């Protein structure tokens with residue numbers, strides 16, 4: 167490992183507050199470095215004001231902090247313009263805005279949208295609410311036998327000429343990394359607008375939205391070492407300009423009368439109401455922190471953690487492994503034969519090992535795999551090999567108990 171793990175862990179106050187926990191629920195949310203708390207504290211203590219509204223200096227300071235965070239995100243993603251970064255409250259909110267916004271200007275009755283079997287509900291249910299009732303049809307890329315994105319089937323489904331292709335960068339349930347460069351290239355060649363759900367992908371690798379040529383990329387701050395309540399909908403200007411706002415209210419307008427309103431320019435047009443200013447500042451701080459880290463070393467470390475855990479699980483009888491260790495962003499999903507995943511997770515919880523059990527907001531994926539759910543172990547840069555070994559020991563004991 168070419169970084170100092172114990173120095174890294176010291177930057178995360180959670181670990182000194184709770185040394186007893188092994189936290190392997192990182193796909194649900196990550197812990198935050200002190201730098202994020204400091205930035206948010208500082209904002210509330212010395213700048214707290216609303217943004218874009220008031221004439222006073224404090225509001226101007228708050229606006230500068232807020233807009234600087236937007237620029238930090240734009241530079242992090244290599245977006246062409248800061249106005250291509252729309253603040254949302256998270257990936258879910260971003261998808262609801264996106265799907266609602268596409269309906270009419272881009273999508274009409276009879277049009278097709280292509281998603282995959284691996285999608286999180288955030289990239290399924292908004293289509294059900296905002297698009298299917300208006301005649302849009304949803305096609306689904308199937309899984310290969312080893313629970314991967316079926317590229318051959320994808321290419322065939324592109325022949326149906328979907329107007330939008332919307333795929334997760336990394337599966338939140340299995341950890342498998344999609345070949346996003348190929349997906350974007352093929353989908354664009356077929357004439358589709360391409361959306362990537364980056365909720366899990368953003369922390370795995372540095373994204374260059376221009377090099378990738380993706381039209382929309384969404385993620386949540388809390389899965390990038392930032393706070394909850396903030397997320398990003400990145401879009402190319404020409405597509406964002408088409409989106410109808412989902413939320414109406416203050417700041418998103420240019421003029422309002424009792425009978426009509428006209429809308430503001432990007433990005434404000436899609437950001438009605440008082441935004442989560444402190445959280446935006448916190449996400450900016452998380453990204454600045456991350457830019458000082460060695461992301462390649464983090465990737466290699468997570469890959470090694472997954473491999474070690476996976477190899478250990480292979481030695482434990484009666485475990486069904488749903489994820490493979492290759493091209494995996496840090497997640498191992500498994501089941502104990504004939505047992506409910508919650509039983510295993512409860513026994514691990516009793517030993518202060520935090521994992522998640524269930525269908526992980528990806529119910530259709532589990533139906534496709536024909537399994538009821540899984541126990542999900544998700545690793546982050548701050549996890550150690552020692553934690554992997556202690557988890558394997560606890561898992562062995564739990565499996566013995568449940569198999570008696």
Ligand SMILES: Cc1ncc(COP(=O)(O)O)c(C=O)c1O
Pocket residue numbers: 193194255256257258259286288289334336337338363364365366386527
């Ligand atoms: C792949 C994926 N998409 C979307 C989401 C939704 O993110 P949020 O709950 O932060 O809106 C998640 C959260 O787990 C996710 O993993």
